[in-house]
Amino acid sequence: MAHQMEPDRVASIMLSWHSLELVSCRKIQTLWAGYGSICEVRARATTAAAAAEVRRLCRMDSGGNARAAGEDNTFALILKLVAPPPGGPQCHQGNGGEDGDEGHLRKMLSYEVEQHFYDALAPRLDPDRAAVARCLASTRDAAGKPRAGELLDGGRMIATLMTDLRPDFPVAAGERRRARLGARQVHAALDWLAAFHGASRTWVPEEESRRGLVRPPLEEAHRRRRGERGAGAWLNGGYTYLATRRKEYAALAADAGSEWSAVLCDPMESSPDGPSVAERVAELLAPRLGSGGDGGSSRDREREPYVSYIHGDVKSENLFATAAGDRVAFFDFQYVGLGLGVCDLAKLFTCSVPLGLLLTGCDDARDVPEELRMDRGERTLLKYYHRRLLGLGQFGTDGSGYDWELFVRHWEAALVDWLRFQMSWGVWGNTEWLEARVRSILRDEGFRKWLLES
Template identity: 50%
Template sequence: MSSEQSAHEVASSLLAERGLTLKSLDVLQSLWAGYGQICRITATLNASPNSSGATSRTTSTTTSSVSTPQEVQSYILKLITPPPTKANNEGHTRKILSYQVEQYFYTTLAPQLPPHIPVARHIASIHEPRPDGGVSMAMLISDLKQTYPVAGEKRDVLNDIQVHAALDWLSSFHGFWWPRIPTLDRSQLVRPPLQEVTTDGQDARHKSVWLNGGYTYLATRRTEYANLAADHESEWWSLTDWEKDEFSIAELVASALEPKQEGWSPIEGYTTLIHGDVKSENLFTSKSGEEVVFYDFQYTGLGLGVCDLAKLFTCSVPLEMLVDDRPVPRELAMSEGEKELLERYWVRLEKESGKDYDWGIFVNHWEMALVDWLRFQASWGFWGNTEWLEARVRFILKNETLKDAVAGNAKMAGLWGKTDLP
């Protein structure tokens, strides 16, 4: 059976459970390493819907918005058919877990969001174990382009209006979840990939979102970190050099930003749910650009909202919105443009959450997030507003008071004496 036939079969099955008939299917893109497909499908309401909805699969469904038999509706099908999960393959395992996290987000968390924080609506999903030990997953969600027709596009910058709309969405999303984080069951959070999957390929579908949101955090990027540490010709080798009591500044910052499954964390009172992969490619906007909606929640998990902003500012915000003068100096303090964007986010975050966030603490968190994001880019490959990011981090690392505070927080969080850093 071809992959296209498989997508047709799955789409037809999911639609039938909702009393819908498949009309068309177009493959939009293949997933990473051939792990599946994303398709746009259209469907109409059956004249005589199948009321049984019986299936041998594990499914989850919600009410469809289809109103008349003649109305053609558009949906997005995300079909995942990866090879079996294996121990000690971090990249593969991260992807498998990320698809399960995304399915959990859409089925369980997204319905809790108020209308002013729009996301795609979950229609139906499948999570089906395979005889070879792998798993097949599929998710049917509403088509965002019907309401938000302008795609952010891959590795492109947004215009001023879109940037402001993205900040408003993120501050609302982060603010909504901030006071609700204590209600999450920490034991059900997804740990780093190699901790999560045993030699038998542990199934994490009954868990929720990542303990540490995003995909760049140091606990899962030790190989890249080691490569950077060995590259003495790189300026940013200094991030891996010993700073305080045999720990590098990169390790200290990573520890300070790391949510904990149990015990005290320096960011505990400010932890929220972050998107985890904020970039222009993962959003749509209205024609005016004044409304935005994000998608691709594979790396949603706990963290500081500023960690989402670090990637957004580097990869999708026009440089002229961040700096006052060109060319960018070698060392750069916070410019007025950067401050204005942060203040817009910060004010709305406090309003949405009903919580106080001292501006000084917020800026310290922001600067740590920039250092951590630079560490990933330096070890993986730079893109985006590289000059701005590097200039900001050079300036930040001159602040010995901040570095001492980071070291002190790491010590209090129990970093000292650990052998599995961070």
């Protein structure tokens, strides 16, 4: 079967499409749950034209520097090879797999989404503002190429060959699992996110029809059996949103021992069938099909001018930094899709920003107060991102901006939503800070009124 092919054979076939030959292929990481591997590849150009093409890609990655390209026409590349474990759940790209295995569907769809990002979206980013790897070859567009049938047999293997970010971004900021970033790296990450959110904001109106966006896993599986399929990014960026976390949410709602069970899961209004705080927040944050062009609800009209593409899994483990820490490059775009940029910030702040940058003078989670309004440190970081974002001039109904007060409301909603996921799935990072902030947010009558009426 194709999913049993060795990485060096996969790399050799894909390199041959660009007149490159394999020098070496070494596995450096195993994908989550044994779904494949990431390999560092060294390739040599066999023609001058091939060398020029790969040098062009490497220069795009590094803003004019070509350290990834050797003087002997050899090049540093990365192969991401997705091959589900033999005997595991089936999820052929053509039919979406079994309905009941939502986790497996989510993984396989996420790898398709990532290929779309590297093929179609990454080339649109300014590498000096938002550096990402560049795709050289992938199974997404392999049909008709030499020996492509060996890769595509069975439809279970997804392979992407891309440039290596590490020559220009040598610091693996998340080398230690769940590591905190340094202050310069935090600001560099905010620079990258502002540039990505700002640039991708212009892509959203181009989606005249959002039929190509990938739906939540079980819905996408139904579509594929009907002969339809998403082939772009996720309709809802990220992997934590409520529509795909109903089992975890039900468990939280039933957990009488959790402080957050009633607070997040009980109906907000007097009706026993009314939505909960968590459901209201999820509704507010979720992009809607067709809501950008048909008038939509007042909630849609308020949200849509600020929707961009989001990374969907922002954390230290998913970025490399320069030695000076003044620039970063993100990777792992499995959950890229539509959303509000503050959702990326909520995870970054909770999981990878030092507590002392959020709560001035506090470096110990035991010293976080029970309830916490926005501190000067948190505000400073948000203002920094907000200023960078507005500098791109792409937000608002007429591109005029993103009102600070509305931005803060969106931010608060994103914090509530991220806490809902952590409390129902598992906690890590600055959770004490997150809980204290959400206690304050939910006791703010202004926020609750906005949540009900906006």
